[in-house]
Amino acid sequence: ESQADFLLIEGETVSAVGPTEEMKAYLGDEVRTVELGDCVALPGLMDSHVHLVQTGLSCLNVDLTTAKDKDHALSLLAEEVATNPELVCGFGFDESAWLDGELLTLPELDSVSRTIPIFVSRRDSHLFVANTPAVKKFAGALEGESLNDENTRLGIFPGELGYRLQREVFLLISEERKEEGVRLACERALRRGITAIQAMEGGKFFGEGNIKLIQRLSPALPQEIIVFPQITDCDTVERMGLPRIGGCIMVDGSIGARTAALYKPYSDQ
Structure with a gap:
């Protein structure tokens, strides 16, 4: 069903959902109940394209x-x-x-x-x-x-x-300042319902240090952070203990910045 009246969470697992009459079977002294009132609980959102260190600094x-x-x-x-x-x-x-x-x-x-x-x-x-x-x-x-x-x-x-x-x-920006920014960005994301972030870090324009920074901070951040190193050196990625590479494919652009490819020149150029 697409809607339910209750949601049962055990550990990190949603173990049951259903109508109110079924909820009674799960109630007990060891079960903590949270009344949502008129609120609606939705699955957490995943942001699939974030440069987390850059976002934090912004x-x-x-x-x-x-x-x-x-x-x-x-x-x-x-x-x-x-x-x-x-x-x-x-x-x-x-x-x-x-x-x-x-x-x-x-x-x-x-x-x-x-x-x-x-x-x-x-x-x-x-x-x-x-x-x-x-x-x-x-x-x-x-x-x-x-x-x-x-x-x-x-x-x-x-x-x-x-x-x-x-x-x-x-x-020029210190590691401490970058850490502060990442934590703030994740706090803001959590308030918007984002519980998982695909973080594209490192690469030609950001440096390997950003990857290591996110790896170090991830256990203490409120979201699941899935790091995509923006490099194609798979040996380096394996040494970092990461199972994937990925990131921006630099074939896109922006109309406003005049970096998007057009068949004809921009009208103001």
């Missing part, structure tokens, strides 16, 4: 998903700059929801700070914007690249260039 840094427009986004970053003298990261802006529909740019981020590196990610994580101090600090990630096109002059880095910058940013 929970700890400036949340730009709430930005109503470009000025609002800049003001949120300015608030963080006032308390964070080292590195400011923002996640989740979406210029397509703003009235002017224009991306943030390097000069605009420079107006927030010309001394503190600022690095922000678009909502799809396919495009990143940096200010002058950030571009200088992470210049090693851009070595060998021609930076004379209009995008890079404006501090806009789509696709692989942006991922390379992001990797350098993440390398």
